[in-house]
Amino acid sequence: MPERDAATSPETATWSTHAVDADAAVDYWRSVRRQAYVDVAPSPYDRSFSGEISYADYGDFALSVKRASGEKVSRSSTLISRGAEAEYLYALFQSRGTGVVTQAGHSAEVRPGRVVIYASARPFSLDYRDPYEQVVVHLPAERAFADAGLRPSxxxxxxxxxxxxxxxSVSAFFQSLAATQTTDPEGAGLLAPYGANLASSLLAYAARTRGVQDLSLLLQRERALAYLRHHLGYPDLDVDRIAVGCHVCPAALCTDCSRAPDKP
Structure with missing residues (x-):
């Protein structure tokens, strides 16, 4: 892959089954998916399978566009045990086609107008019977939950x-960024800090829609901890200064942080 200018440009790559002979397409596609995501077992529905992935790594997150013929892919416990990959969350924003994601006893339809999240560290299946296109946000799992103020679950x-x-707005940002990251990587890199913040917001928003408990308390504590990490050298750092930095009153800060449940 090309080297990345750490100040601006993301590391980018594009893979396509058109680069190999048709009889090698499925094996190549599995290799490509392993590089961009994690190792899975793909089963195309069409013998003339084709697929393409455009990928950009922004450091705190990655973003890819995946286009493919109909396929079903699965990640078993055996594949998980063989790998040494870091644990990721993937948020799917569908541009075209539909599919079904199954994981952790849940099953969700992936279609335009919906976002579905799944994790690399648990068995899953992705089933797309027809050609599809999607924008995928890649998030390091532990950090993503922490930045969103949520317990891993x-x-x-x-x-x-x-x-x-x-x-x-979150969806529009990532889809627009994905559309330009290959043609204007330097410009895309300049927007990366906003993408990292929006990725955290995505999980927090999803948690709110699902009724996850203690969200406001956890968010408050994470903001306070983040402020502390960035201002430990300040000689006048106290509750009042932290409260100002977190945009809350000191009493609310102390109450919320003391009530928030500890992380496992």
Whole structure:
């Protein structure tokens, strides 16, 4: 892959089955998916299968566009045990076609107007019977939950989350970024900090729609901890200064942080 200018440009790559002979397409596609995501077992519905992935790594998150013929892919416990990959969350924004994501006892339809999240560290299946296209946001799982102020859980996996209200803006940002990251990587890199923040907002928003408990308390504590990490060198750092930095009153800050449940 090309080297990345750490200040601006993401590391990008594009893979396509058109680069290999037709009889090698499925094996090549599995290799491609392993590089861009994690190892899975693909089973195309069409003998003339084709697929393409455009990928960009922004450091705190990655973003890809995946287009393919109909296929079913699965990740078993055996494949998970063989791999040494970091654990990721993937948020799917569908541009074209429909599919079904199954994981953690849930099953969700992936279609335009919905976002579905799944995790690399648990068995899953993705089933697309017809050609499809989707934008995929890649998030390091542990950090994503922490930045969103949430406990790691399966509550948000393989459930349909409507792309409406505030989430419409998040979807529009990532789809627009994905459309330009190969043609203007430097410009895309300049927007990367906003993407990292929006990725955290995506999980927080999804948690709200699913009724996850303690969200406001956890968010408050995470904001306070993040402020502390970035301002530990300040000699006058106290509750009042932290409260100002977190845009809350000191009493609310102390109450919320003391009530928030500890992380496992």
């Amino acid at each position: 399966t509550d948000l996996l393989a459930v349909e989350i409507p792309v409406d209200g505030a989430l419409s």
